[in-house]
Amino acid sequence: MSEIKRIGLLCSGGDSPGMNCAIRSVVRSAINANLEVYGIQRGFSGLLEGNIKELDVSSVGNIIQHGGTILQTSRCPEFKEAETRKEAAHILKRKKIDALIVIGGNGSFNGAYTLHTEHGIPMVGIPGTIDNDISGTDYSIGFDTAVQTAIDAVDKIRDTASSHERTFIVEVMGRKSAAIALHVGVCTGAENVVLPSENVNVEEISNDIKRGIKRGKNSSIIIVAEGEKEGLSHRIQEQLKADFELDSHVCILGHIQRGGNPSGQDRFIASGMGYLAIEELLKGNNSFVTAYRNGHVVAAPFDECLEKKSEYLPQYINLVKTLSI
Secondary structure (H helix, E strand, O other), X not given: OOOOOEEEEEEOOOOOOOHHHHHHHHHHHHHHOOOEEEEEOOHHHHHHHOOEEEEOOHHHOOOOOOOOOOOOOOOOHHHHOHHHHHHHHHHHHHOOOXXXXXXXXXXXXXXXXHHHHHHOOOEEEEEEOOOOOEOOOOOOEOHHHHHHHHHHHHHHHHHHHHHHOOEEEEEEOOOOOOHHHHHHHHHHOOOEEEOOOOOOOHHHHHHHHHHHHHOOOOOEEEEEEOOOOOOXXXXXXXXXXXXXXXXXXXXXXXXXXXXXXXXXXXXXXXXXXXXXXXHHHHOOOOEEEEEEEOOXXXXXXXXXXXXXXXXXXXXXXXXXXHHOO
């Protein structure tokens, strides 16, 4: 592999709190190693547009505490086309960018890895998605902040639920991932957690609510992972009323879970991942993901981190059910 002098950096897909921390770490670690760093605005779309500018130490000052990404992000469906990736490779070569670091999720990683295998461009993936659903890593940047944001919201909803003796169905993000729903369910004392991609047992939800009422509870919280089909929470609400004569209110948290100041954990792990990305590139590693495994940031083979984690640990489900009695 030729010597690396210039590095490209972009964010792709959904934003997550802590991306700015990773950007800052990459830029300052690279400059400390006498490398040039070029920020690519708006992900792969910005790369195709040539929206690239050099970043210096000052350009990443005072960003560590902010959510979102100063590089902005986007989804780029056309990057699935071979000709599009070929053009992206040509742009990187014309700009004399020797390696590319991509902060994003599963879809972004697949596009990045394909670009590497087709055109030999050294490639680093930094996992950034609130769903924490990337294979090969125990953690992705933004998850802790998103969970805490949802917990804060549910705690406030619980105040109102108790005051008015109501049942609230609170929908959190997670189209294929149960991670946010399970963590929020345990941490807020929810009476039930509805996971994605499962057949919803509304009768069981009804029984859980009524069990609480019998022992004197005046409110219930049901946490719902949004799933792939829109409107799940409203369908549960309608069935509870029609089949079990139970009134409930729906609250969809939505994109507030993506924003906000990153937590200490997200800042720390993101900073470690950005630093390791540069260290490994300098060692000649040209295809890897900065994974978090067993409490440490490590360089994992890129091809181990291309799938979505859809499994959820049974003990977490049992924990929710046991503590909700």
